[in-house]
Amino acid sequence: MPAAKATDATDLAYLNGFGNHFESEAVPGTLPKLGNAPQRVAHGLYAEQISGTAFTVPRAKNQRSWVYRLRPSVQHSPFRPYASAASTTPRLVSSFHAFSPGIKATPQQLRWDPLSLGEKDEREADFVDGLATLAGAGDSQTKDGLAIHFYGFGRDMGRKSFYNSDGDFLIVPVTGELLITTEFGKLHVPPQHIAVIQRGLKFSVDIVNRERAPGGIARGFICETYKGHFELPDLGPIGANGLANAKDFESPVASYEDTSDDWVVVNKFMGELFAYEQRHSPYDVVAYSGNYVPYRYDLLKFNVIGSISYDHPDPSIFTVLTCPTDSPGTAVCDFVIFAPRWLVAEDTFRPPYFHRNCMAEFMGNIAGTYDAKATGFLPGGASLHNMNSAHGPDADTFNKASAAELRPQKVGDGSMAFMFESAYQLATTKWAIEESDKLQQDYWKVWQGLEKQSDL
Numbered sequence: 001m002p003a004a005k006a007t008d009a010t011d012l013a014y015l016n017g018f019g020n021h022f023e024s025e026a027v028p029g030t031l032p033k034l035g036n037a038p039q040r041v042a043h044g045l046y047a048e049q050i051s052g053t054a055f056t057v058p059r060a061k062n063q064r065s066w067v068y069r070l071r072p073s074v075q076h077s078p079f080r081p082y083a084s085a086a087s088t089t090p091r092l093v094s095s096f097h098a099f100s101p102g103i104k105a106t107p108q109q110l111r112w113d114p115l116s117l118g119e120k121d122e123r124e125a126d127f128v129d130g131l132a133t134l135a136g137a138g139d140s141q142t143k144d145g146l147a148i149h150f151y152g153f154g155r156d157m158g159r160k161s162f163y164n165s166d167g168d169f170l171i172v173p174v175t176g177e178l179l180i181t182t183e184f185g186k187l188h189v190p191p192q193h194i195a196v197i198q199r200g201l202k203f204s205v206d207i208v209n210r211e212r213a214p215g216g217i218a219r220g221f222i223c224e225t226y227k228g229h230f231e232l233p234d235l236g237p238i239g240a241n242g243l244a245n246a247k248d249f250e251s252p253v254a255s256y257e258d259t260s261d262d263w264v265v266v267n268k269f270m271g272e273l274f275a276y277e278q279r280h281s282p283y284d285v286v287a288y289s290g291n292y293v294p295y296r297y298d299l300l301k302f303n304v305i306g307s308i309s310y311d312h313p314d315p316s317i318f319t320v321l322t323c324p325t326d327s328p329g330t331a332v333c334d335f336v337i338f339a340p341r342w343l344v345a346e347d348t349f350r351p352p353y354f355h356r357n358c359m360a361e362f363m364g365n366i367a368g369t370y371d372a373k374a375t376g377f378l379p380g381g382a383s384l385h386n387m388n389s390a391h392g393p394d395a396d397t398f399n400k401a402s403a404a405e406l407r408p409q410k411v412g413d414g415s416m417a418f419m420f421e422s423a424y425q426l427a428t429t430k431w432a433i434e435e436s437d438k439l440q441q442d443y444w445k446v447w448q449g450l451e452k453q454s455d456l
Contacts, residue, residue, distance in 0.1 A: 009179045009188035009208045014250035014296075018232055023289045024185070024254040030287035036066045045286055046072045050183075052198055052229060052292040063198075063229065065290025067183060070258055071280045073202075082266050082273035084129040091117075091132035093147065094140045094166060094271020096427040102133075104434065105427040107389050111443040114380030115150045115219065115436065122152040122217050127205035128162050128266050128273070129153065131222075134432040135362060135384060137424030140166035140226045141270050146323075146333050148362050148420055149222040150382075154215075156206040159261055161282040163202045164268045167226040170321070170335060171195045172418055174366050174380050176218025179208045180294070183285045185252025187296045191220075191366060192416050194335075195296045196230055196321075202265065202282045203294070219380060221364045223420045225332050230321040233334075238305060244320045248301040251293045257281040299366075299416060304341040310348050315419070325423055334359075336419040338370060340412040350409070351401050354392030360426040361385045361419055368415025372397055376440065377417075383443075387425045395449030 015022050025031055030045065032038045037047045045068040052063035098105045116122065117132060130153030138145015146167070171178070177190040182203040189195040190209075197203050207218045235242060259281045267274045297320070305317055315336055323332040343350045351372040363370075364382045372393045377383065385391040393401065433439060 009177065009186070012186055012188055013253050015253060016247050016250055018246040018249040018295070019291060020251075021289070021291045022251055022293055023287075024252075025287040026254040026256050027286050030068055031289055036289070041068055043286065045069060048072060050200060050290075050292055052200070063290075063292040065184075065288055065292040067285045068287045069183075070256070070284035070286065073282070075280070076265065076276045076278035079267065079274045079276050082275035084125075084273075091431055092149070092268070092271055092273070093133040093136065093429050096136040096138060096145065096147070098427060102430055103427050104430045105425075106433065107386050109383070109385050109389055109391055109443060110428070110433075111376065111383040111440045112381050112432075112436065113438040113440060114378050115152070115382060115438050117150075117152045119215065119217075122219075123154040125153040126155040126157045126160065127151060127153050127218075128157070128160065132431055133429050134382070135426040135428045136224075137360075137422065137426055138226055143167075143226050145226045145424055146420075146422055147224040147226075148426070149224060150219070151222060152217060152219045153205075154207070154217045157204040159263045161202045161204050161263060161265045162268070163200055163265070164197075164224070165200060166268050166271065167224045168199050168229055168323075169195075169197045170223040170225070170230065170333075171197065171220060172222070172364065172366065173218065173220040174364070175220070176207050176213035177209045178218060179206045180204070181206070181283055182252060182294050183283055184288055184293050185255045187250075187252055187294060189296050192299050193296055194299065194320075195294065197294045198229060198292060201292075201294055204283075221382070221418075223333050223335065225323045227325070227332050228323050230323045230333075230335070233316075233319045233322045242303045242305050243317075244297065244302055249295045249297050251295045254285060254287050255283075256286045257283045299337055299339060302337060302339050304339055306341060306343070307345045307348070310345050312345055312348060312350070315352065315421075327423075330423040332422060332424070334419075334421040336421055338412065338415075338417040338419075340410065340415065342408060342410050344408045346406060348406070349401055350404075350406075350411075351393045351397055354390065356388050356390045357385070358387060359421050359423055360387045361391075361421050362426065363417060363419045366416040366418060368412065370415065370417045371411045373446075374400075376443070376446065381438075384426060384428065392447075394446035398450060
């Protein structure tokens with residue numbers, strides 16, 4: 001498919017489907033007619049393979065792409081430590097052992113007001129400099145676990161590129177429309193969309209339609225998975241259709257830059273940032289072929305499924321994407337959303353019930369009011385209910401829902417919340433607990449108004 005002739009971010013063209021083997025050419029006739037690495041690539045290009053899995057994993061799980069570029073990626077200066085231009089405070093964490101530097105593990109139920117790095121820091125930061133780790137588990141070196149990050153930035157990346165050797169990024173914007181330039185093309189990712197940029201793929205993040213971002217700042221959340229890749233969840237008895245449909249995922253069409261400008265490429269490796277210089281654009285891919293390709297998804301296209309009789313299914317019914325562990329049915333991360341939906345169940349307490357989960361639940365609010373938390377859980381805010389820590393609706397929500405007339409009810413109009421749910425215990429960072437001024441110290445009090453109601 002030829003490259004999009006885009007005049008702005010909303011004019012970009014995409015390839016539809018999840019996990020497909022795509023082919024895209026900015027210049028027709030670039031892709032080899034036979035095989036992947038001909039003796040001479042058309043137009044004097046270089047063939048380069050980017051692998052997302054070991055070569056020998058089962059075919060159904062194998063992920064790799066061939067790119068055909070103006071110059072090979074290996075043509076760059078030596079790596080050096082990267083120093084942030086915006087802050088001297090290290091905010092990224094890669095190892096979450098309880099006694100590691102930067103970690104403050106706690107089972108306490110936690111909630112944050114809308115997060116920020118501080119207006120001054122965010123105005124001076126680009127996407128790379130505006131990353132801060134909130135929580136996680138495991139270790140990127142052993143490729144096991146995950147990290148949850150916040151980002152806040154006000155500057156475009158310019159001639160700076162980034163790639164992550166530690167894991168995949170699932171990016172959830174809250175404010176600010178993102179234009180993500182990748183080696184495979186461009187993705188427009190406004191709030192209520194997500195983007196997934198896999199391990200090793202270079203990308204840059206800019207803000208578009210800046211007037212729509214409060215204060216010109218882009219903020220959001222990232223789930224970084226060290227192990228495996230995101231998949232669509234199995235549907236089981238639901239059948240062939242529903243939840244996130246494969247046809248609604250979009251990958252970029254090939255486009256390329258031919259420049260001799262100076263670029264800085266930043267690499268996240270074992271939690272540290274390194275950089276090198278090169279005198280050509282990292283986005284010089286003229287054509288590509290493969291299934292290891294970044295993508296975006298519009299959360300409003302999610303096909304919500306629920307009970308039409310009584311009770312409500314477990315919130316796993318709202319899973320958009322899952323990154324599975326080696327144990328069937330458990331996940332490094334399930335990405336779950338709470339989208340606008342109808343509630344019709346009879347004789348049923350309709351908000352989420354009280355529970356103690358064997359999974360850890362990190363939630364964020366993108367827009368509107370979340371139906372289980374009437375107050376205190378604002379767009380841009382977040383909560384963490386760790387493994388086996390009890391939680392559920394606050395006292396006000398419980399009392400209102402217990403007395404409500406059970407008629408068909410549309411909840412969540414104009415709202416969107418999400419959850420990163422993990423089978424791992426999530427250790428929190430000192431930045432999230434001690435250095436951020438957004439932690440709600442009195443969150444535990446929201447349940448203290450629940451009175452004994454039994455007459456026993």
